[in-house]
Amino acid sequence: MVECKRVVVIGAGISGLVTAKVLREDGFDVHVLEQEPEIGGVWTPSRTYPGLRTNNSRDTYAFADHPYDPGADMFPTAAQVREYLASYAARFELNPVIRLSTRVTEVARHESGFTVTGIGPDGPIELACDFVVVCTGTYSEPELPDIAGRERFAGTVLHSSEATDPALFAGRRVIVVGAGKSALDCAAWAAAHARDCTLVFRTPHWMAPRWFPGRIPADQVLLGRIAELFMPYHRRNRVERFLHGRGRALPRIFWRTVELVLRTLLRMPSILVPEQRLPRGLENAGFTSEFYPMARAGRIRLRRTTIESFGPDEVRLADGDRLAADIVLFATGWRQTLPFLAADLASELFRDNGFRLYRHILPPAEPRLGFIGYASSTACQLTSEVSAHWLSQVFAAELKLPTVDEMDAEIARVGAWLAEEFPARARGFYVGPHLIHHIDDLLTDMEVPTRRTRNALTEYLGDFTPARYADLAAQRRARAAAR
DSSP: OOOOOEEEEEOOSHHHHHHHHHHHHTTOEEEEEOSSSSSOGGGSGGGOOTTOBOSSOTTTSSBTTBOOOTTSOSSOBHHHHHHHHHHHHHHTTOGGGEEOSOEEEEEEEETTEEEEEEEETTEEEEEEESEEEEOOOSOOEEOOOOOBTGGGOOSEEEEGGGOOOTTTTTTOEEEEEOOSHHHHHHHHHHHHHSSEEEEEESSOOOEEOSEETTTEEHHHHHSSHHHHHTSOOSSOOHHHHHHTTTTTHHHHHHHHHHHHHHHHHHTOOGGGSOSSOTTTTGGGOEEOSSHHHHHHTTSSEEEESOEEEEOSSEEEETTSOEEEOSEEEEOOOEEOOOTTBOHHHHHHHEETTEEOOBTTTBOTTOTTEEESSOSEETTHHHHHHHHHHHHHHHHTTOSOOOOHHHHHHHHHHHHHHHHHHOGGGTTSOEEETOHHHHHHHHHHHHTSOSOOSSSHHHHHHSOOOGGGGTTHHHHHHHHHHHO
């Protein structure tokens, strides 16, 4: 346990809630500031489009010590995720430390800590604290392309995160722009309710069905140590050095088989089959099942091109065609901004248009400031939870960090690898399918076991769920007591 020091956590989404829980249980005085009127982050009603479900099944999209209610869908809806997060906050008594509808305007550093200022329901606030944890996530501001003639368009232009009204598409001519999971989800919803729907996209991405034959959740097959062996990580064990060296034919066979399975199960139309060969492009992959049957049936028209300009009631495509439209919905990603950081802190974080964080958590020169949720992965709630344990040990001075120069060198090395491995996520906040590799790095730093089951067979072939890490806090404390 630590001397009771104050931590301000910014954000009450998945990362903010689990960070608050871990830090409170480790003895910190925690205050959470959330700008929305309710907890949930990207899962709040103001940010979820109709039909949204989790990519992961409920068994893997959970915190280590808090399973979903058995009555939830296997792939929970946005409403069920909100219920789950509310039950987590209630069970671990987080609600009293959360200030809702409170927007942070500045985080400023001083010699003994930080001053966090903001605007709450009752006016300005100011909190002095020893530590700050930013949990605002990598989905900060909607990214909308600048297309000529938009001001002339008489219809509605919006980002996928703004399409929250189920009745929005009724009877309308809808164009959805993009080819990621959000685009396919929105197109499927529009096709079921709109007058007509067209998907306009430049590059198709690999997708997986939610279910494999036998009603097996797909993530339970694709998530685990076996699959990660076939993806080249920036640090490799002996088996991985063989697989990505002399044995490189084996990963190639594995991924060609995965491609065949995905194409077959989804019955992908040829226009939607990616040219990029797996594991390349995994940063854009997702799980969806509703879209492909509608596309095959012609209920979603597919146009592989771009929008060149808007007209009063239409869009002009780069290939010269014109499409009548009432709604143009862009599922085109996000910009990551942190406008509340004082200039000196922002300079610690951003460099060369990327995030400069050791272990995707810590600016090397400012170990009192942490970032949780910036190791975006195929199980974000789990990477956030383990990252929160790691950061708590840093704040409690129970984890020995490398020197600033050594951390900078590691950030540069990992950043170069990320830019090569995941070019679409080159800003440095993504570990993607390398979930377990990344967690192993954190556990090694914390000097707790990376193997979470009784033997190698179950470690590699058993179901991989967050419950494997339910005893992490106890292991950390036992290790600290033994020092």
